[in-house]
Amino acid sequence: MSSTAALAQGTREISIDGVRQVFHVAGTGPVCVVHSGGPGIGWEYLRMPALEQHLTMVYLEPIGTGASGRLADPRDYRLDTYVRFVHGVVEHLGLPKVFLLGHSHGGFVAQRYALEHADRLAGLILFATSPVTGPEFWADAVANVNRFPERHPDRQEAAEIPQAFQEAAAAADDKAYTEGLRRILPAYFADYWAHEDALEPMRAVLKAWIDPMRGEEPAPFDVRDRLGSIALPSLVLTGAHDFICGTRWASMLHDGIPGSRLTLLADSGHMGHLEQPEVFTRAVAEFARA
Structure with a gap:
């Protein structure tokens, strides 16, 4: 071709x-x-x-x-x-x-x-x-997630992100993985709520599949x-x-x-x-x- x-x-x-x-x-x-x-x-x-x-x-x-x-x-x-x-x-x-x-x-x-x-x-x-x-990389990420509510003290959704992150990491099927990702999405932004009107449609259709998370690197x-x-x-x-x-x-x-x-x-x-x-x-x- x-x-x-x-x-x-x-x-x-x-x-x-x-x-x-x-x-x-x-x-x-x-x-x-x-x-x-x-x-x-x-x-x-x-x-x-x-x-x-x-x-x-x-x-x-x-x-x-x-x-x-x-x-x-x-x-x-x-x-x-x-x-x-x-x-x-x-x-x-x-x-x-x-x-x-x-x-x-x-x-x-x-x-x-x-x-x-x-x-x-x-x-x-x-x-x-x-x-x-590796361990240091992931420990740094988790520490940052745990500090995320401090950056948005007036947002109840921000306060729930650390727990939601743990639950998303433990997802066992596509549905749970997708729902978990949608819940923690604000953590991936400096200020999700400043762009919420534009981002909510993307969040609503965001999809994820669990099998690729099960890959085994040597x-x-x-x-x-x-x-x-x-x-x-x-x-x-x-x-x-x-x-x-x-x-x-x-x-x-x-x-x-x-x-x-x-x-x-x-x-x-x-x-x-x-x-x-x-x-x-x-x-x-x-x-x-x-």
Whole structure:
């Protein structure tokens, strides 16, 4: 298939290793493949209409979510699997190079892809992510969640977030995982309630699937000692109030990747593309042009 046909606007579907991979094409300009966070969260929250004025965005529905296929064994939802599916889409597009944008867990996928397939990338965009997880990473996230009510003392919903976070982490099925994610969503913003009218419709339709959470990695994610080998133009973005992938982890990425750019979204949490869309769009568009 020609790259023109592969990049026709709308929803596309291909098969990779016998599993359905769905993606959505929108916008105009250089091609940017987008991998959302999770694992197991629907892609729609990451739609970036303003950026589609500058780039042709190829939004993946990660395997195990949405209309994409499911793996027979949930333990196979690992980073190397996601990387293989990203590469399948890149190969299908038929272009020498594309940009790759990864958000949160999608940023882990993007880092691994850049380390394995740098020759296929024009640039790497790491949005609200980290080069490492593990006990210290998660302890920091939990501590930030527990402090979240202090930032919004007049919001009863904020007071309930720490308990809701524990319950979401213990979800055993798709319904409980989805409901838990919707309950804790305000924690992913600097001030959810300042944008509540615009965000509530997204919250109401947000969906999540539990099986991708059951993937078994052979070792904890940690690429800090390999960041120096990434010779790609790279942009790191994070929100100053991101409870899970904030400035500490973004600085590790920026310091570790030679020549990378760092953009701090001062009034955002984990969802800077929704809280500060103009600043976010300008940073990514200028990076791509450069």
